[in-house]
Amino acid sequence: MRRLATVFIAVLAVVSIACGDDAIPTEPTDVGPFSRTEVFTGTLAPGGTSFYSIASGNAGSVAITFASARVVNTSTTLSPTLTIGFGVPRGIDCQTSQTVQASPSLQAQVRVSIEPGIYCIRIADSGGLSQSIDFAVRMTFPVEPITTPATSPQTEPFNSLLAVGGSSARTFVVPQAGGYSITLTGAPAPVGMSVGIPEFGTTGCLPMSSLTATANTGAQFSGSIDPGTYCLRVFDVGGIAAPISFTINIVHP
Amino acid sequence: MYAGLMGRLLLGICVLALSVASASCDETDPPSTPSAIWTGAITVESFSGTLPVGGTRFYSFVSPHQGVIDLTLLTLIENGATSANTVNLGLGVPSGTTCAVGSNTLTTGPGSTRQVSVAIPAGTYCARVQDVGNLTSTATFSVNISHPAQ
Numbered sequence: 382m383r384r385l386a387t388v389f390i391a392v393l394a395v396v397s398i399a400c401g402d403d404a405i406p407t408e409p410t411d412v413g414p415f416s417r418t419e420v421f422t423g424t425l426a427p428g429g430t431s432f433y434s435i436a437s438g439n440a441g442s443v444a445i446t447f448a449s450a451r452v453v454n455t456s457t458t459l460s461p462t463l464t465i466g467f468g469v470p471r472g473i474d475c476q477t478s479q480t481v482q483a484s485p486s487l488q489a490q491v492r493v494s495i496e497p498g499i500y501c502i503r504i505a506d507s508g509g510l511s512q513s514i515d516f517a518v519r520m521t522f523p524v525e526p527i528t529t530p531a532t533s534p535q536t537e538p539f540n541s542l543l544a545v546g547g548s549s550a551r552t553f554v555v556p557q558a559g560g561y562s563i564t565l566t567g568a569p570a571p572v573g574m575s576v577g578i579p580e581f582g583t584t585g586c587l588p589m590s591s592l593t594a595t596a597n598t599g600a601q602f603s604g605s606i607d608p609g610t611y612c613l614r615v616f617d618v619g620g621i622a623a624p625i626s627f628t629i630n631i632v633h634p
Numbered sequence: 635m636y637a638g639l640m641g642r643l644l645l646g647i648c649v650l651a652l653s654v655a656s657a658s659c660d661e662t663d664p665p666s667t668p669s670a671i672w673t674g675a676i677t678v679e680s681f682s683g684t685l686p687v688g689g690t691r692f693y694s695f696v697s698p699h700q701g702v703i704d705l706t707l708l709t710l711i712e713n714g715a716t717s718a719n720t721v722n723l724g725l726g727v728p729s730g731t732t733c734a735v736g737s738n739t740l741t742t743g744p745g746s747t748r749q750v751s752v753a754i755p756a757g758t759y760c761a762r763v764q765d766v767g768n769l770t771s772t773a774t775f776s777v778n779i780s781h782p783a784q
Contacts, residue, residue: 423731434694434728470694470728470758473683499728499758 418609420581421502421518424453425463429513430505432475437522440496443467444489444607447504448578449517449587456575458591460484461510465518466503467493475501482507485589487561487576488605495522517587519578521609534559539613539629543572548616549627550586552579555606559634562603563613567628568596573616574629576602578609586612593618596627606633672701677783681761682776685721687769692726692733692762693779700755701782704748709776712769716744719768723777725752726760733760741766748780756782 421433437443445467450459462484466477480503483490502518541549555561563576575591591614594601615627681693697703703725710717724739739762742749761779 419730421730431731433731436727436729469696470760472681472695473691473693501728 418519418521418581420578420587421504421520422516422580422587423504424513424515425504425506425510426513427510428506428508429510430474430503432470432501432503433518433520434470434475434499434501435520435522436499437495438497439522441494441522443491443493443495443500443520443522445491445493445502446486446489446519446521446578446607446609447483447516448485448487448519448589449515450485451515451588453513453515456588456591458485458575458588459514460590461514462507463509463516464503464505464507465490466505467491468501468503470499470501475503477503486604487578487589487611488558488607489521517578517580519609534632534634537631537633539615539631540626541615542624542626543568543615543617543621544624545621546617548573548614550584550612550614552610552612553631553633554610555608555633557634558605558607560604561606561631561633562600563632564600564630565594565596565598565627566630567626568594569625570620571595571618572620572625572627573614573618574601575614575616577612577614579612586614588614672699672782674699675783676780679779679781680776681763681779682774683763684772684774685763685765685769686772688765688767689772690732690762690764691775692728692760693777694728694733694758694760695779695781696758697754697756697781698784699782700753702751702753702780703759704778704780705750705761706746706748706778706780707742707744707763707775708746708778710744710773711775712771712773717769717773718743719770719773720766721768721773721775722762722764722766723750724762724764725750725754726762728758728760733762735762744775 423431447465462482465483466480468475468477481490571593574594575588577586577588580587683691707723720741720743722741724735726733726735738752740749
C-alpha cells in the first residue's frame with residue numbers, strides 16, 4: 382500500500398507542476414530609456430488632425446518626438462511646423478493637456494510625467510500645410526531623465542558600398558542625450574543621405590532630414606539628439622555610374 | 635496473476651490522480667463582474683455620427699468607478715429611413731488609431747434596449763460602431779453609452 386500511495390502522490394505532483402500557475406512576466410521590470418517605444422505614422426491633410434492612443438502600465442516620463450514629415454508616398458523630407466499634443470482620449474478626439482509647435486527633430490519636443498493609464502498623442506496642422514504629408518511621431522515611455530553626457534563622444538564609422546540606383550542603411554544607438562554629427566568623409570561622387578528613426582516592425586528608415594552630400598565638406602547633419610535608436614541611409618541620387626564605396630563618421634554621446 | 639492485478643491497480647490510481655489534478659487546475663475565467671458593483675449615479679453619453687460603407691467610428695470615455703457599461707444603438711439611418719441593416723457595436727479600449735475591441739461586441743440593428751452590457755473596472759474605454767459589410771450607403775447613427783458617474 383505504501384508503494385501505491387507513493388505512486389499516487391508522484392502522479393499528482395507531476396500533474397500539479399504541469400498545470401501550475403503560469404509564471405509569465407507580464408511586463409518587463411526594466412524601465413530604462415528603451416523600455417518601450419511606439420511609432421505613430423500616418424497621413425495628415427491640410428487642416429487635419431490625427432491621434433494615437435497608448436496605454437502605460439508604469440508611471441514615469443514620456444518623451445514625444447515629431448521625427449519625420451515627408452511628401453506623401455516619397456522619402457522627400459519636409460520641415461513643417463505642426464501642433465503636437467499630449468492628452469487623454471475623450472469622445473471622438475484626443476483632449477490635450479499640453480501642446481507645442483514643432484518641426485521634425487531627433488530631440489523630443491514634449492516631455493510629460495504620467496501615472497499608469499491610457500493617453501493619446503495628437504498631431505494637427507496649424508494652418509501651414511499646403512499639401513498632405515506622411516508623418517512619424519515616436520513615443521518612448523517611461524524614459525530616464527535627460528542627463529548631461531558624462532562620457533566622451535563616440536565615433537561610429539559607417540563604411541559600405543553603394544550600388545547604382547541603390548541604397549545602404551544602418552542603425553545606431555545613442556545611449557544618452559547630447560550633441561551629434563554625421564559627416565561624409567569619403568565618396569567619389571555626391572550621394573544622398575538621410576537621418577531619421579527606424580520604422581517600427583520593418584527595416585525601413587523614417588527620415589527626419591535628407592540632403593545630397595559631397596565628401597569632406599563638413600558635417601551634413603548635426604544638432605541635439607535624445608537617447609534612442611536612429612537610422613542613417615545613403616542612397617544614389619543618380620550621380621554614380623558604377624558601385625562606389627563611401628565612409629561616414631557618426632559622432633554621438 | 636498478482637502482477638496483472640497490481641498493474642490494473644496502478645493504472646486506476648494514475649487515472650484517479652490525473653482526474654483529481656485536472657479538476658483542481660481547470661481554467662477559470664476571471665470574474666466578469668467586479669466584486670463591488672457601482673450603485674451610485676449613472677451618466678449617459680451620446681455618441682453620434684456618420685458611418686460610411688466599410689467604416690468604423692469610435693468614442694472614448696472614462697468610467698471613474700467599476701461597474702457596468704451599457705451600449706445602446708438607438709438609431710441607424712440610411713437614405714433617410716431607419717435601416718434594416720445591422721452594424722457591429724462593441725466596447726473596447728483606445729489603442730493606437732483605433733478602439734481595440736475583444737469579445738464584447740454584438741452585430742445588431744437599432745433598438746431601445748441595451749445591446750452590449752459589460753462589467754468593468756474603473757478606467758478609459760471606447761464604444762465602437764463598425765460596418766461589417768451590410769451597409770449600402772453612408773449611415774447616420776446614435777449610440778447611448780451608460781456608465782458609472784463621478
